[in-house]
Every structure is written in C-alpha cells, then in structure tokens.
Amino acid sequence: MTSSKRLVVVGAGPGGYEAALAGAAAGLDVTLIERGKLGGACLNWGCIPTKHLLAATLAVECLTAQAKQKLASGTVTPDLAAVQAKKKKLLAATHNAMAAHLKKLGVRLVTGNLTAVATGSAEVSSGGSVEHIPFDSLILALGSRPAAFPGVKPDGKAVLGVAPVLDFEAAPASFVIVGAGAIGLEIATIYHRLGTKVTLVDAAPRLAPAEDPDVSKVVAQVMRRAGIDARPGVKVESLVTDENGRARLTLAGGETVVADKALIAIGRFAATIVPGLAECGAMFADDNPNRAWLRTDDTLQTAPGIYAVGDCNGRVLLAHAAESQGVYAARHAAGLESGPYAPGPIPGCYYGSPEIMRVGAIAAPGDTISEAAFVANPIAQAHADTAGFARVVWKDGKVAGITAVGHGASTMGTLATVMVAQAWTREQAQALVFPHPGLDETLKAALLGEMKVKA
C-alpha cells in the first residue's frame, strides 16, 4: 500500500518518458503506458535514425566537398545494411537503458493501448486483456501521426511513410520525396549522399517553408548544386504504386515522375481521439480528427487533472519541447510547480545539407535585423562549405530571434537559445569572448553587424 498520488502517463516518447521520470523523482506513484517501443517517433522513426544515417554518410559529403575543389580524390561507400544493423543495436541498447532507468526509479511500465479514459481511470488493452488503471493525474503524451491525403498516402508498396524509409537496407536508385520540411530535407540529403537520384517536391512555394524565406533560398541553392531535383511550389495530383511496382508521382500540370520509391512527409496529424476523453472535459482544437490537437491551459491541462504534452497538444512538434512539457506537467501534478508553463524559446534544427537553426522570431518586413555570411568564416572556408548566413532579429534593441543556415548551423542552437531567452543586447555580445576560430563567430558577426530594416 502506498499513499503517494498516482500518476498515469500515456505514451513513452520524449514527453511521456521525461514525465514519468520527473513524476517518480517527485515521489509520485507512476505508471507509464506504451503500446509500442520506448522513445516514440523521435527515437525510433525520427530525430535519432536520421542522425545515424546522416552521420554514416558524412564522409561522402566531406569527400564530395573536397573533391569538387580538387583537394581530394577517392570513393566512400557506406554499407547501408551494416549501418541499419548498427542503428538497430544502438536503438535496442537505448530501449534497454530507458527501461532500466524507469525500473530503477520505480515506474511501472505497462504495454498496451489506451482504449478509454474515464474520470480517475485509464483503460488499457493488450491482446485480449483489459486493465483499468486508476489515477489522480493523467499525462497524455500521445504523439502524432504522419499526415496523408486522398491520393497522397503510403500504400506499403512503393509509396511509403517515414518509418520504412529509415529502415532501407539498400538505397533506391531513384526516390521521390513529397514534403520539404525537416524530415523531407534530411532524408533527401541522406539518400542523395548514397547515390540515389532524388526528386523533392512541396506544394509550398519554397523549401523549408516554416523558415525565413532567405533560408529557403540557400537550401534550394545548396541542394540544386549538389544535384537534387528540388521543386517547391508544385501541387501533387497523385502518388501511387504503378503496374511495375514503382512510385508514380503526377503533378497538377500533368507531368509525371517515376521512381523506385517514394516518401510522403507532409506534416503530422493529431492522434488524440480516445473514447471518454471528451466526456472528461478534454478540449480539442478542431472537430476534424486530423486537426483535433488537445487544447491545453497555461498549466498544460486539457481537463482537470488531465495534462497533454508533446505533439498531441499541437504547440510545438519537437522532441525537446515535449520533454520540457512532460517534466513540467509531472511536477505540476506533484505540486512542485504552481506558475504557468513558461519554457522560454524553443530552438529548432535541421541536420541535412545545409543545416538550419532557428530560435525565436523570424524576420518579417519592417523588422530590425543584422546578419553575417558564412563565406567569411574560416571554419566554413576550411570545409569548403561557405553558403549561408546567420541573422538576428532585434526588438527594442534586444535579440528576439536568431536564424542560421550553413555549415554546422545546428551546433549554434543552444547558444542562440540562451541569447534569445535572455534578450541579449549588442553590448552583451561585444563583451563575450568567443573562441577563435569557430562557427559561432559568424553569429557574433551577425550580432555586431550593421542594423537595418528588413525589406
């Protein structure tokens, strides 16, 4: 018998896992429910597998950059099957480490589906058995699911979602990617490095459509120079597996592109429809299940005692945002937090070629900005990879946003987050001694650059 408050967490992705750990650390009696693998989309079909494939193909990128300038010759042939085997091993080791950590902290891990919620009780089904787990607080960390539309959805043959594409044991000779967000761009980079002929399309008028338009220009330039057929601003009519088992993309104008495989990576849909949830008072952003993100108050509750963290609340679909929310929700449930959830700025990074980093405001016309190009950075020069820039958005003389695109831009993410969180002044940037030489010096040059008004 324990008298601790009972916390049930649903979903063991970044948000749910961290919530469970934080709940246990706060002395709650924690049950964590997961139907699949620990780690969620991030660990299993997102951030982490893409990083493995990007790292495993980096030697190709380095050699190509050097060879283009006639500074090196040779060949690099990644063994994709071996890379996948290693990835599986590492993921399995991570799953084991996570399970051991949960156990050590006394978290009960239940494998099963959340099939219904009632006030104070979660119904979990696994195979034929059903369990009702009582709770004082419930944290929903339900994640999200890949978006799809009629005519543009995976068919399990040549037209695929992100998960199977990250498990390829041989690179397709040709590949169509629909969607030029973070996932589409990173996977385009990976398979391009592996020798695949990549066609990348997006209905949005530019690549990386969520970022600064000038970032999109650099992305397009770098990808096209590399030989990727990147086409923003085209509408997909249909994407199907044809009679030869290949992917056939038909664009709105009638043009077709046929490739060995195709990936659909056009964003995420909500995955929040659980029987009983609405009756408990949960608030949904939309009647359409695809957009039915759980609306949360300023303490991340969607109903009294029911929290929604991570993708499922639709706030910021990033693993580290989910983690931060999960920790807060668990601590709030334990009575250790009383103020509203206020995480400060959330950085976002893209790790393909080129890398992108952004935190805080994106420059809008009329904003005061300052910037610097990577072309003058000795590290970028040394790597023969000088496209791109860093840009700072200023509000009232303080840093409100930082964006960078180019060599190693993702490595600036934490530093830029500090500067935005603390709303740095120019004088603060001037007073800090940056290590020389470093990519961060381009951020320094941007911070100290001429202030101008964005047209």
Add this chain to the structure above:
Amino acid sequence: MTSSKRLVVVGAGPGGYEAALAGAAAGLDVTLIERGKLGGACLNWGCIPTKHLLAATLAVECLTAQAKQKLASGTVTPDLAAVQAKKKKLLAATHNAMAAHLKKLGVRLVTGNLTAVATGSAEVSSGGSVEHIPFDSLILALGSRPAAFPGVKPDGKAVLGVAPVLDFEAAPASFVIVGAGAIGLEIATIYHRLGTKVTLVDAAPRLAPAEDPDVSKVVAQVMRRAGIDARPGVKVESLVTDENGRARLTLAGGETVVADKALIAIGRFAATIVPGLAECGAMFADDNPNRAWLRTDDTLQTAPGIYAVGDCNGRVLLAHAAESQGVYAARHAAGLESGPYAPGPIPGCYYGSPEIMRVGAIAAPGDTISEAAFVANPIAQAHADTAGFARVVWKDGKVAGITAVGHGASTMGTLATVMVAQAWTREQAQALVFPHPGLDETLKAALLGEMKVKA
C-alpha cells in the same frame, strides 16, 4: 592636419589588427606597423592553417571511424599540394580583405620593424630607411616566438618549427613531434590522417598537460587507438638532422627515434626586447628575454600610454584573448573605457582528434564536480566517436569551469563561456530547452549530473 589623438599599434596579429580597427572606430589617428604579413601567427602559422588541414583531412577521419565498425569502405586521398595552394589563396584573400578594411577606416599601414621606442615616438626601419612615428598612445601587440632549447631547436633541415610544417606539400612518411600542447596535438592528428607514422613526445607526464588530467587520459586513449605513438613523460636529450638528412630524436634513456621530419612545438617564448622600451618605463616579467613578458597593469598598460596586448603580455596566449585586449586598449587610449580590463572567462579549444574545450576553472581535488560521458550522446554514437566527457566545476552552487573532450567538443566553447561568465546555477541549466539531438545535451547532462567531490 588632424587634431585627433595619434595611436600607433605595433603588430598586425589578432590583437594589433583589432586594436587598429577599434582605435579608428573611436576616432583616433591610427598607424599600424607590421614587419610581415597581416594576421600574425594565428592566421599565417597557427589557428587558421591547422583548421584548413584538419578540415581537408576530415573525410579520412570520418571514413576511418565508419570503416572500423565495418559501416563503410573506400579510400580518401587528400591532395596536400592542392590543399596548400587553396590555403595560400584563402590567406591571400584574407590579407587583402584585412588591408582593405584598414584602408577603409583610414588606418595607415606601415611595413617595417619596430627598432626603437622613445617617449612619444616609435622608430620603424624598413630596408635602409628609418621613420620616427610620433604617438600619444602606443599599443604593443608583438606576439611571441616558438620556444627552443639547446639541442632542441629547428635547424631548417629535418628539424622544423611549426611554420614550414604547415606548408608541407607532401606528407612525410614518418614524423616526430616534440610537444603535446594544442599545436603538437593538432598537427599529430593532421599528419596521422595523411598516412604519416607519427611519434609524439612530451616531457610533461601527460598529453595536453595544461588541461584536466582526465582529459589527457582520453586524448592518450584516442590517439593510441588511432595508431599514433604518443609518449608523454619522456625527456628529449637531443633532436638533430642526421647524416642521412633525417630527424634523429634521442631520449634521455638513450632510445632513438629516426623520422623523415620533426616538429618542435614546445611552447612560446617572449619577443619583447625593443631598445628604449625599458627606458620608457615598460615592466618585464623576467630578465631572461625568453620569459620577458611585458607586465601590464589592470588597464593593460606596461608604461604610461604604452599598452601591451596579446601574447607579448603573457596573460593568455590565444588569438581571441589578444583581440579582446586589443579592442580594450584602443578604447582605453581613446578615453572610451575607464574601468579595469575585465574580459570574463576566456575559452580555449583544441581541434584535433579528440577535440577539447575548456573555460574557467579546471577541477582540482576537493572541488565539487558533475559530469556526463559522450557515450550516451546520440550524435556521438551516430558518428561512431563516443570517447570523452563533459565536466562542470562548481563553486558555491555556481558554474566555475567547464571542460569537454570528445566529438565536436570545440563547438561548445561559446555556450560554455556564457555559462561560466554568468556563473549559472543548476536551475538555470534545467530551465533552458536544449535542442535535441545535439552534442550540447552532454553538457546539459553534465550540468544536471550528480554532484560529487573530486578525489
């Protein structure tokens, strides 16, 4: 005719160049004296050329790491002559850009040697001509020179200093490096990647002797695994070019190592002895010219109106420290600074394999520390490069120092500097949302790790 105050700056390395720019920006009438190339040792024979060679050989490192795990096969052959040609071009472009920038700001650039100083006047000689340049303030940015000892000094044949080694157009088959500081370690990495058999010795009991002893252990482990014969704690008896034109290293015990070439990189000596300087009131740290660093007060003055910045004052022999001092001195001369020079913490990075970063205090026995290993970092895992750790030194519950060794450790330098400068608490680290996945997450894990007392 101008009525501006006259500032003379001697030496166009990082400290002198930035002093000249800051002086001009402050409205001073600036003359910059340089006997050689703009950019000093950093640009011409130090930080920048090593970064070019490290970047140009990175594909080898990436491939080797992948191949060791049987994840890739192939060969990468850098064309060192082409790399050097490109480096020369980039340096020339940088020299031109610097000269243009000086000209634009109205700085007069004089090529020549500082041959004497008198109160209010600097004597500069070039070829047969001598010019006396009057000043109201003088900033000495004299740099330093490579250290050498009897029996251990470059002879211009097989036993070399750093400058010619960075200009090799073909990698030697075998190479002895004396000195395991930043320069020795980086050059060992470079030529090892180029297929050279490298022997690295140092009289100090460990590699990277200025860093945390546990960093040294990782460096030794990584270098030895790679196949570098790294031997700290050995005394060099002599290092000479033998009758066959090869370098012969004789150790104190009598053992000899013969190699095609040898590098001596055993630190820096002062280069401060200028006729008249002492008479102007300049203070020297030692009578021995090798250790005669210019002693400076808390406004970087070594005599009234005579500032010493960068290596020549012996404070911190790093380019970015020199830049920071140069800017301060010029602004102080212009009356724009009145308080003492207080730059905050100065980061230091090593960019070989493994990378090292350190800022602030190094852990001493009895200190409170917390730490995390890179082995759990997904980015390090993806790169098959997981040796090393990040360590935080705490004083009174605040960050007093950060050290990291391992994959991409140098990219954490600026962030770590901010944390040390602001003396972060654990709560601040907890509140910041770090991008996931990232190398910085190992720093976060170190910041949030278990506090313990260093044995």
